[in-house]
Amino acid sequence: MSDKPKFAMYWAASCGGCEIAVLNIHEKILEVDANFEVVFWPVAMDAKYHDVEAMEDGSILLTLFNGSIRSDENEHIANLLRRKSKILVAFGSCATEGCIPGLANLSPVSEIFDIAYHTVSTDNPNNIHPQTSFEVPEGTLTLPTLNPYIKTLAQVVDVDYFMPGCPPESHQIAAVIDLVIQVLQGKAQLPPKGSVIGAGNSTVCDECPRTRNVKQIKAFHRIQEVAPLDPTLCILEQGVPCNGPATRSGCDSRCPRVGAQCIGCYGPAEGVLDYGARLITAFASVIDAKEPAEIEAILDGIPDPTGQFYRFNLADSLLRTSTKAWKK
C-alpha cells in the first residue's frame, strides 16, 4: 500500500465525456499518478465494488463523481462512495444538474421503454421488455432497476464541491488538480464546502468577445435560418436564443467563439436559483414589444421552451420532472 492520498473517479449514468476530458489534460495526468494512489476508477483500473466496500470509511481523500443517478445501482454506489470519501465532488453536468439525459424526466420510464423497444427498426412482436429479474434456462439474470426519474448527486448524498460543465473544460480540470496538490503540500486551502470549483463566478456573456449594443429584437430565429452569424455581435441580439446570460462562466465562451450559441452546459450562474427562470428574464429583456399578441408572436420563435430553458438543468430545477413522471 502506498502512503499517497487516495483518489477515485466514478461514472454513474454518463456518456464518458468527463473521463475523456480528464485524459485531455495530457501530460498532467502523470501528476495525478505521482501525487495520488488511484484506488478506484472503473475506466482505468479496478472496478470492483466490494473492494470499495472493504475500505475504511473516509479513506479516499478525493472522489470525482460524474454521471447522474438513473438506477438503484447508481444510487447505491453514490452512497458507498460518499461514505468512503473525505471530499466528494459532483463532477460535470450530469452529476451537478442532470444534464441532457435529465430531459428524460419529462416522461415516465414506461414511456421510455415503450419507445426504445418499439422503434421503427425494432422487431418485437411479443412485446419483450428488459426485466430486472429474468429466468434463463441456466439460472436467473438480473438488471438494475431504473428510478422513475433522474436525480443529481446532491439529491442523493451530501456533496462537498460542484464542478460544472459538459464536460468540464480540461484547463479547468488541470487547475483544480493543481489546487488539490497545493493543498496537499500545505501551500493552499480548500474553498468552503458547497463551493462551485473549476469555473468562474460570472456569466458566459462576461467571457464572450462579442459586442453587446443593448439592442432589442423583434423576432427570434433558429440558427439554421440565419447562419452564418455576424462574428462580432452578440448572438442573442442577432435574434438567436443564446443561453449565455444565465450560464456560469468558465468555458471561455467556447461556442460563441465558433459561431454557435451557448447552450448552457456550465449550468446556472452564481446566485441563480432557477436557471430557466433567469434565462426567461434575460430573453424578456431583449424583446422589443409591448402588446401581448406581439410578445406571444415573438416567443413563438422559441419552438421548444422546455428544452431551451432547461436543456441541461431540468433535473436540478425547481420543476425537476413532469407531473406524469413524478406520479409514476
Next chain:
Amino acid sequence: MTQRITIDPITRLEGHGKIEIFLDDKGDVANSYFQIPELRGFERFCVGRPVEEMPLLTNRICGVCPEAHHMAAAKAADAVYHVDPPRTAKLLRELLYMAFYATDHTTHFYALAGPDFIIGPDAPIAERNILGVIHKVGLEIGGKVIQMRKYGHTVVEMIGGRKVHPATSIPGGITKILSEDEREQIEEMGRWAIDFALFSLQAFKDLVLANKSYLDLILGDIYTHRTYYMGLVDANNKVNFYDGKVRVVDPDGGEFCKYEPKDYLNHIAEHVEPWTYLKFPYLKDVGWKGFVDGKDSGVYMATPLSRLNASDGMATPKAQEAYEELYATLGGKPVHQRLATHWARLVELLYAAEHWVELATDPEITSPNVHRVPTETPTEGVGIVEAPRGTLTHHYTTDERGILTKVNLIVGTTNNYAPIQMSTNKAARNLIKGGKATEGLLNMVEMAFRVYDPCFGCATHSLPGQMPLEITIRDKEGEVLDVIKQFVD
C-alpha cells in the same frame, strides 16, 4: 453441480457491462450472457426538441465519440430539411472527423490493444499496461502518442469549438469559417499524423507480425467468427467514414447488399432480449437466428476490420498499400480473425491522417461559404457515418416546423453487440473446462471483447492501463469455490 461465474462490472462500454457465465454439471460452459445494465432513453426525450438540437443533444450519448453523433445528427438534419450543405461545410465537418478518427484509433491501439501485443498476452500482468508499453517502446514514443492525441483534439476544438462535444454543425452546414492561419496549423499537424501512422504500422509489423506466436494467436480459431461485414463506402467502393452507401458483404466476401442511408430499414432490424437493456441489430433479409455465425445468421460485424472487408480498398495511396499488405499477409478477403481488427485500425489511422491533409489543403477549405439556409419544409431524414466502433445511423421524423416526432438510433457498438456476446462466449467455452477457469481466461476474455473496442475502450488504459477482472465461481448454494483476480488487490 451448477456453477456460475460473474464478471461484474466490466468497464469498457458506454455505460457498464456484466458477463454471467453458467457452467454445466461437468463444469463446462453451458452458456454465457453479456449484459448491458443501462438505458437513458434518448429516443424518447429527443422527441419534442427542434431537429437542429440533435447534433448537440446526441453528442451526450457518448463522450468518447461525440464527433460521430454530431456528424450523423447533422447529416440526418440536412436530410430532414432536404438541404445540401455547401462543399466547404462538408469538407470542414469531414476534416474535424478525420482528426477525431486519428486520435481515437491511436488511443485504442497504444493504450488498449498495445499491452496485449507489444508486451504480450502472457507477459507478467504488472507489465501489461500502457506504462509497460512506454517502457518497451521508449519514452520518446510515449510522448508521440500523447502528441497525437493533443493534435487531434486541437483540430476538433478549432473546427468544433470544443475538444469534447463539438458545437458547430447545423442543418445546412457549419457555423465555423476556417482562417488561413488555422488551416496552416491543421495541415502541419496532419503531416505529422501521417508520419505517426506510418510509424505505428511499422511498429505493428516489427513487434507483432515478426513474432510467430502473436501471428498464430491472430490466425487461431479462438477469435474467429464467420459473419457478415458492414461498412460505409464511396462511389468506388473505397472505405469512407463520413459519407457514402452502406455495403454489406457475406462471410465469403461477396456483396450482400449496398444501400443508401434512407433505405436502412429495408436491411437492418433489431432484436430484443429480456435480460439486457441493449438491442441486437441484424440483417433483416437473413433474419435473427440467435447468437450463431455463418451465412444463415443475420449477425454482422461493424468494426475497422469489417469496413476493410466490406470495401474494395482505401481512397488514399499509402493506406491502400497498407490495405493490400494486410490481405496478402492474412490470406485474402474477407478476414474472419477478430484480432486482425487491431491491424485494420492502423490502416484506417493512416487513411484518416492522409485524408486529413487532403482536406486541409483543399483550396475551398477556407471559403466563407459554409452554410446554406434550408428553404424546404422539414419532414424525415436519415444520417449515417462510420463511427470508429461501427456504422452509426440516426433517423428523424419531424413536423412541418422541424420539431421531432420520432427518433431512431442504431449506435456504433450496438451493431457489434451480438458478435461481442458470441466472442466472449467462445473464449469462455474454450478456456473453462471441468469447472477450472485458468488465469489465462481473464486476459483472453478481455481480448475477446477488446477487439471490438466497445465504446469505452478508447478512454481506458491511459492510466494505469489495466483491465480489472474478477471471476467468482460459486456452487448452487452460492458458496465460493474459487476466486480468480487480475488487477484486483
